[in-house]
Amino acid sequence: MLMSNVVEVENVSKRFNTYENKDTGLFSSFRRRKKIVRALDGVSFSIKQGEIIALLGRNGSGKSTMIKTITGILHPDLGSVRVLGMDPWKDRQKLAMDIGVVFGATHPQLYWNLPPIDTFEYVRDVYGISQKDYKQRLEYFIKLLDISKVYKKQTRQLSLGERMKCEMVAALLHFPKFVVMDEPTIGVDLPARMGIKRAVRELRKSHGMTFLITTHVVDDISMADRIVMLERGKKIFDGKPERLRNTFSKYIILEVKFADGESGKGFKMKGRVISSEPGHVKLGILPSMLKDEWLRKLITSDRVADYRISEPGLSSILARFYSSRDRKGKEADIDADE
Amino acid sequence: MQTNKFIKYLALFRISFKDLLVWGWEAVLSSFMLMLYAVIAIIVWIAIYSFTGVKSINGVDLTSTIIYFAIISALMPFLSWSNIVDRLSADIRDGSIGSSLIRPMPYYFKIFFEDMSSGVFNLIISIAVITLVIYLGRLTPGAYVGAMFVFYFIIGFLIAELLGFIVGSLAIYLTDIYGIMVSINWMVTVIGGGMIPLVFFPAFIEKALLLTPFPFLAFVPAATLSGVISIGEAFSLAVIGLAWLAALAAIAYVMWMKLKTRINAVGI
Secondary structure (H helix, E strand, O other), rough: OOOOOEEEEEEEEEEEEEEEOOOOOHHHOOEEEEEEEEEOOOOEEEOOOOOOOEEEOOHHHHHHHHHHOOOOOOOOOEEEEEEEEEEEOOHHHHHHHHEEEEHHHHOOOOOOOOHHHHHHHHHHHHOOOOOOHHHHHHHHHHHOOOOOOOOOOOOOOOHHHHHHHHHHHHHHHOOOOOOEEOOHHHHHOOOHHHHHHHHHHHHHHHHHOEEEEEOOOOHHHHHHEEEEEEEEOOEEEEEEEHHHHHOOOOEEEEEEOOOOOOOOOOOOOOOOEEEEEEOOEEEOOHHHHOOOOHHHHHOOOOOOOEEEOOOHHHHHHHHHHHEEEEEEEEOOOOOOOO | OOHHHHHHHHHHHHHHHHHHHHHHHHHHHHHHHHHHHHHHHHHHHHHHHHHHOOEEEEEEEEHHHHHHHHHHHHHHHHHHOHHHHHHHHHHHHOHHHHHHOOOOOOOHHHHHHHHHHHHHHHHHHHHHHHHHHHHHHHOOOHHHHHHHHHHHHHHHHHHHHHHHHHHHOOOOOOOOOOHHHHHHHHHHHHHHOOOOOOOOHHHHHHHHOOOOOOOHOHHHHHHHHHOOHHHHHHHHOHHHHHHHHHHHHHHHHHHOOOOOOOHHHHHH
């Protein structure tokens, strides 16, 4: 299969004007100062046809600005964006025929007072889908996302998970080549989240759709081929999910339970103490330490009831990364391009 | 996939109308509430004529005044205000304008056709009331007056829509546009002929007010059909109406360009 680039983002920068009150008095709203926020700062990446990319980053990292730029809602101040060979800002309406966008629960596409089927029919007419194709595709999505019991109910009566699945159908009925999903699983229960993830994989496999998914939910990373991570408008990671762990955490976790209830008194231990309670110690150690003599002595000791060596979870890696960045307050970016 | 523009906008109109019908009774009630306002005006003018004992004011008798306000009551739900103001300002404030821009259609047409759905709802009520007024008032407008009325009705509707777009887009600068909405409603009411037929004012004031866009939302169509102004006078106002239409369309375009820039600058 020819893997051409569906999205090409080159050195994109975007600044916004915001305003903040100078003081807190009664008339402070009249005394505002303009602030320029650098939402995107020289971001570059590309997405190949058929890839599933997770765009990670915390609030204010630039994820939403990035997807608004890619979908043609915003124009970059600097740099260039090409999606399916088009300039999203100039060719917004033409591009809209070939892309699908699922905004999370914040900006729904479904008509709130009507059942989703009405929105589906509206989408059919807007995108010029023939009645025959529409019927086939609707049946396909009903089965794929398991919405047979919900798509004729009033949208306002549906659960968030059911709504998100129907939002997906409304965004994908025209079988777009490229799909952008903005936090599709926020607040969605586990079965619905699994259903959405399964559908994304299936649509990629059977229709070659390309996905860009922004998310806060670390669990969603499992469906991605690649992760692009933004922090304060800059790209700080672009690579496979397994590389994220190695990039942001040099440590592996060693947990030791002591039979005598002591916290390892008398043992030589290296690495970083993550937590220490009576009878239980959790250490962050470097993989190179696995062959160290102190570790061999520790885990073979009679005083040790149990031990476990594991890789840290992505949630804890990211949490630690963010807190360390906040502490440092500087932008020491990790260049991890593949 | 081939998209037919007509089918696309018809679909938008259809779903918006269906959405409105969910709250059908509320829509009917709000239309009648607007009509109630003109009924109050009729009662007030009956009181004025009988208290002062005058047979006519500036050549307009009580019967013509009642017919005038009965027509106003039919026009008010349709022309007095555009829902575009609420839709556009809400879309700007909560950022959902972004999600509208991902569909393959221009945003301004989208909200126009959405508004048309509620417009048609009101139009049905307006036609029913006007038919009743023509029958009960024994009006014989003739084809020429009828055509002029339809012409000013369309001009009035388009002016209302454009004013709505311009005021709604002010939400990019203002947190709350309610004050402006109320002010414009009062303009339509007072200087647009919603409460006082403009012919009741001294001639120089009437002429000055007819140079503003507001009489086209109430006075001009109602006065044309009720015969409060002659067909010649009505015809002479066409140039002003069309000029306002062109001017407001140009302002709306400028506001749209500002709006796009603003979205781009502050990332609404």
